[in-house]
Amino acid sequence: MAEQKSKKVKAIDETLISHQVLQVPFNYSAGPVASRFLIALRDEKKIFGIRCPQCKVVYLPPRGNCGKCLSALDEWVELKGRGKIQSFTKVNYQESTHPSHPEQFILAVIKLDGADTGLTHMVGEAGEDELEVGTLVEPVFREYRKGNILDIKYFRPIKKGRA
Amino acid sequence: MARKAAIIAAGQTYHKSKRRDVNIVELIHEAVKACLEDAQMGPKDIDAVLIGNMEHFEGVYNPDLWAVDATGALMKHALKITTGGTTGASVAHAGYYHVASGLFDCVLCIGWEKQSDGDTTAGLIFQSDPLFERSNMAGAIGTFALAASEYMDRFGISEEQAAKVAVKNRGNAVNNPYAHLRRPVTVQDVLTSPPLAHPIKLLDMCPTSDGACAIIVASEEVARKKSPNKPAWFKALATRHDQPFNSDLPLLINMRTLQSAAKEAYKQAGITNPRKQFDVAEFYEPCTFAELSWYEALGFCELGGGGKLIDSGVTEMTGELPVNPSGGVISTNCIGATAMIRVAEAALQVMGKAGARQVDGVKTALATGFGGSFWTEITILEGN
Amino acid sequence: MGEQEKTGVELLDISSPANFPYDYSCGKIGSFFFKALRDQQKFYGRKCSECGKVYIPPRPVCGPCYAPTNEWVEVGPQGVLECFTVVHFSFLDPMTGKKRPVPYGYGLIKLDRADSRIQHFLSESDASRLKVGMRMEAVFNEEREGKLSDIKWFKPVE
Numbered sequence: 087m088a089e090q091k092s093k094k095v096k097a098i099d100e101t102l103i104s105h106q107v108l109q110v111p112f113n114y115s116a117g118p119v120a121s122r123f124l125i126a127l128r129d130e131k132k133i134f135g136i137r138c139p140q141c142k143v144v145y146l147p148p149r150g151n152c153g154k155c156l157s158a159l160d161e162w163v164e165l166k167g168r169g170k171i172q173s174f175t176k177v178n179y180q181e182s183t184h185p186s187h188p189e190q191f192i193l194a195v196i197k198l199d200g201a202d203t204g205l206t207h208m209v210g211e212a213g214e215d216e217l218e219v220g221t222l223v224e225p226v227f228r229e230y231r232k233g234n235i236l237d238i239k240y241f242r243p244i245k246k247g248r249a
Numbered sequence: 250m251a252r253k254a255a256i257i258a259a260g261q262t263y264h265k266s267k268r269r270d271v272n273i274v275e276l277i278h279e280a281v282k283a284c285l286e287d288a289q290m291g292p293k294d295i296d297a298v299l300i301g302n303m304e305h306f307e308g309v310y311n312p313d314l315w316a317v318d319a320t321g322a323l324m325k326h327a328l329k330i331t332t333g334g335t336t337g338a339s340v341a342h343a344g345y346y347h348v349a350s351g352l353f354d355c356v357l358c359i360g361w362e363k364q365s366d367g368d369t370t371a372g373l374i375f376q377s378d379p380l381f382e383r384s385n386m387a388g389a390i391g392t393f394a395l396a397a398s399e400y401m402d403r404f405g406i407s408e409e410q411a412a413k414v415a416v417k418n419r420g421n422a423v424n425n426p427y428a429h430l431r432r433p434v435t436v437q438d439v440l441t442s443p444p445l446a447h448p449i450k451l452l453d454m455c456p457t458s459d460g461a462c463a464i465i466v467a468s469e470e471v472a473r474k475k476s477p478n479k480p481a482w483f484k485a486l487a488t489r490h491d492q493p494f495n496s497d498l499p500l501l502i503n504m505r506t507l508q509s510a511a512k513e514a515y516k517q518a519g520i521t522n523p524r525k526q527f528d529v530a531e532f533y534e535p536c537t538f539a540e541l542s543w544y545e546a547l548g549f550c551e552l553g554g555g556g557k558l559i560d561s562g563v564t565e566m567t568g569e570l571p572v573n574p575s576g577g578v579i580s581t582n583c584i585g586a587t588a589m590i591r592v593a594e595a596a597l598q599v600m601g602k603a604g605a606r607q608v609d610g611v612k613t614a615l616a617t618g619f620g621g622s623f624w625t626e627i628t629i630l631e632g633n
Numbered sequence: 634m635g636e637q638e639k640t641g642v643e644l645l646d647i648s649s650p651a652n653f654p655y656d657y658s659c660g661k662i663g664s665f666f667f668k669a670l671r672d673q674q675k676f677y678g679r680k681c682s683e684c685g686k687v688y689i690p691p692r693p694v695c696g697p698c699y700a701p702t703n704e705w706v707e708v709g710p711q712g713v714l715e716c717f718t719v720v721h722f723s724f725l726d727p728m729t730g731k732k733r734p735v736p737y738g739y740g741l742i743k744l745d746r747a748d749s750r751i752q753h754f755l756s757e758s759d760a761s762r763l764k765v766g767m768r769m770e771a772v773f774n775e776e777r778e779g780k781l782s783d784i785k786w787f788k789p790v791e
């Protein structure tokens with residue numbers, strides 16, 4: 087690639103470009119709360135939220151402490167997995183930093199029944215004109231799961247239109 | 250005129266090479282929780298949250314944003330400050346400026362780093378100039394090795410003298426329950442440890458650690474009415490930056506930035522004889538040779554006299570001016586937190602809360618910060 | 634990926650390798666410098682219009698004077714080795730995605746007629762054969778592309 091660029095017309099005021107691809111192997115500790123959530127996806131195909139004993143808010147994704155009152159959280163709440171689309175959009179571009187994303191996909195914030203915060207994920211088996219805010223969706227799990235948020239392949243509509 | 254401001258509480262995590270038992274947000278929260286408990290305060294008492302780390306290590310940007318659950322910054326004034334190695338001290342200084350301005354009364358300052366989630370040397374290479382340095386940079390180790398070669402050649406400093414710094418600091422770390430490396434070493438251990446980049450060997454160099462540190466900076470009113478600890482007052486602060494390429498700076502390791510910052514800070518604090526007037530110092534020394542050269546830059550001895558000073562025992566725990574009772578950076582280096590740990594440790598010394606690593610009768614403490622292309626921060630704290 | 638910790642809770646690590654593509658503009662000054670390496674195998678430093686210091690790497694502004702640099706001055710190809718080290722620890726080089734082969738020497742060289750130093754590899758990887766003050770000479774690659782690595786390394790002058 088550098089050769090192509092330097093073989094361009096060698097004008098006196100040719101300005102050069104330095105093309106670099108910087109590669110770093112990040113490897114994040116999930117910690118005990120996120121690990122438990124992801125293991126439940128992997129081993130049980132179940133989605134769990136976590137409740138704050140003081141604020142009574144059920145967080146999804148779950149986290150170690152409540153952002154409002156700073157209490158430690160350990161009350162797990164099994165969610166049914168169904169929910170409603172809160173917002174959605176069709177993404178028409180691919181980023182080189184996300185080679186696993188398809189060229190076009192639907193990104194949505196989904197409010198699962200029983201959770202008080204939305205979850206960002208993808209919607210599949212539907213075109214964007216078949217969806218609206220309020221569409222009921224359910225999770226579709228991958229056959230081979232490894233303890234990752236993408237163990238949920240996507241959410242798909244259960245019923246068309248508002249509940 | 251700037252208002253008085255003091256550090257009234259400090260908290261830190263137990264630093265380790267790999268804290269797999271927490272994710273980044275949980276790591277930060279551990280230090281915040283410890284600090285709030287030390288202050289006997291809750292998030293309601295905090296007006297502003299300042300947070301920093303070296304983002305290229307973890308590749309997750311804007312901790313001010315996504316660590317809100319951990320920091321208690323919800324619906325509050327919050328700022329991210331990231332200045333490389335000096336980050337922790339910059340955050341502490343920013344806390345001082347917020348309070349001293351009269352606009353905030355009680356500010357939570359956090360420095361953190363989860364080195365194990367990324368690759369430290371690769372991350373440091375991101376910090377270098379992309380056109381002129383990146384292809385041949387070798388992280389902090391290489392840079393200090395280059396600097397040490399010139400220092401040794403100019404002043405006849407020996408590897409044995411440098412090794413004594415490791416012996417001192419690693420020995421001190423045994424008294425610090427938070428330190429990462431707590432096994433003492435001998436001069437022989439250091440000299441025979443595996444070479445990293447000549448003349449720096451494994452035991453001459455700091456480790457990489459996962460850790461976080463938090464302090465609360467408060468106004469005089471809050472400090473006098475609410476602080477359960479003896480306040481550690483900010484007496485002087487100074488920051489200096491230098492030209493962008495390491496290769497620009499002659500006698501790199503002696504840091505003209507540190508010399509200049511010391512001049513200004515000493516003037517602010519009325520320090521004319523640092524060896525006599527400081528009771529304790531916490532240096533940000535990524536390697537042994539650096540500590541020796543900074544004795545000189547800070548005026549503890551003449552230029553080139555760092556080796557003789559360590560030989561004399563002046564900077565030991567039993568000496569006239571103990572340096573790094575916490576074990577220093579040679580024992581713990583969670584980069585975004587490290588410079589704040591220096592300030593926090595200096596504060597603990599002033600408060601009388603440094604436990605087994607306490608130096609007797611500390612009134613005036615010095616903390617230094619260090620960053621990439623040899624820039625620096627100095628903090629001087631005083632008890633009443 | 635998972636591990637039984639003492640608490641009995643299985644802990645996961647999320648692997649997230651990143652590849653960041655960048656296209657840095659070398660700018661007018663960088664381009665001139667790199668083209669001189671590529672086409673003439675020559676080094677040029679940039680001179681400050683006020684203090685007369687000749688900078689390498691070249692830059693548009695002299696920091697201490699805060700004044701523009703306004704002249705190119707040919708420097709080197711020989712110079713004095715002012716700092717050096719031999720690297721023994723192998724680390725991940727994010728530019729290649731691979732570990733850098735060790736041992737190798739690198740140092741800071743003050744090229745003749747320049748006032749600041751350039752950082753680059755050395756041909757020598759035995760620290761006992763390197764000394765502060767040695768005279769060094771640049772060795773260029775056969776194939777050059779207009780970047781710093783057009784210089785292969787600096788070798789001691791015989």
